[in-house]
Amino acid sequence: MKFFIDTADLAQIKEANDLGILDGVTTNPSLMAKVGISGEAAVTNHYKTIAELVDGDVSAEVVSTTFNEIIEEGKKLHAIHPNIVVKVPMIKDGIKALKWFSDNGIKTNCTLVFSAGQAILAAKAGANYVSPFIGRIDDSNWDGVQLIEEIAEIYNIQGYETEILAASIRSPLHIVKCAQAGANVVTSPLEPILGLLKHPLTDLGLAKFLEDAKKFK
Ligand code: E4P
Numbered sequence: 001m002k003f004f005i006d007t008a009d010l011a012q013i014k015e016a017n018d019l020g021i022l023d024g025v026t027t028n029p030s031l032m033a034k035v036g037i038s039g040e041a042a043v044t045n046h047y048k049t050i051a052e053l054v055d056g057d058v059s060a061e062v063v064s065t066t067f068n069e070i071i072e073e074g075k076k077l078h079a080i081h082p083n084i085v086v087k088v089p090m091i092k093d094g095i096k097a098l099k100w101f102s103d104n105g106i107k108t109n110c111t112l113v114f115s116a117g118q119a120i121l122a123a124k125a126g127a128n129y130v131s132p133f134i135g136r137i138d139d140s141n142w143d144g145v146q147l148i149e150e151i152a153e154i155y156n157i158q159g160y161e162t163e164i165l166a167a168s169i170r171s172p173l174h175i176v177k178c179a180q181a182g183a184n185v186v187t188s189p190l191e192p193i194l195g196l197l198k199h200p201l202t203d204l205g206l207a208k209f210l211e212d213a214k215k216f217k
Contacts, residue, residue, distance in 0.1 A: 001179045002056075004187035006167065008035045008046065010053070012190040017054050019193075024056035026131075026167065026187040028087070028111070029063055044080055051081035059109045059129070061087035062097075070097040078106045085128065087111050090118045095125045102126025109165060119151040123160035129185065134178065135168035144168070145177040152182030172196045 002023035005016045008031040016022045027050070032038070037046045051058045058081070062073040070093060074086040085107040088094045094110070101108045102125065109129040110122035114137060122130040132151060134144030151164055163184035169175060172195035178186050 002185040006187040026059040098125035123162040129165040133168035135170040148181040
């Protein structure tokens, strides 16, 4: 399973990248706003900086909702850097745009996916990634990880090549469960990724080893 970081914060991207386990980055308009990036020039520049920092796919989301506008915006995003993946919302014109990008060799990530039916449509349209929002599904009293299992089973039966990119991750356990459920990629904020490191027995064991090691110095 590939690890993407879900943020537009350059310091956090660098910290995850320095671990040596980072395969890519996802952003969305809310994450860009959170780090104070606004205006076309600043947004373009920020995506370029991220794409030059990380050796992997960087999802950049369109904010258009009609076919022609999505295509124009997506082409501009794609031109920023070869690793930019155009992130397109799961709407009718988004599906048409996914097919157009697929036919024209531009990689895409279909976002705001909350059902298996939507995931089937994204795959049929040729999306490279499909992003089911695990945490937001859990928030609405459904089971996000179960959706990953369902999509993985369908894609396997049908032979779809679209990669399942588990998004809206809230905890280290989400990452573990998504790996178990068949996600190809997980995109997570930095904290749940670092949370995977933690176990009290590791801390206790290391403290004891370091204490005993002093006896041999
Ligand atoms: C990533 O592609 C999504 O935009 C993101 O994971 C959404 O996460 P949130 O539900 O925590 O906002």
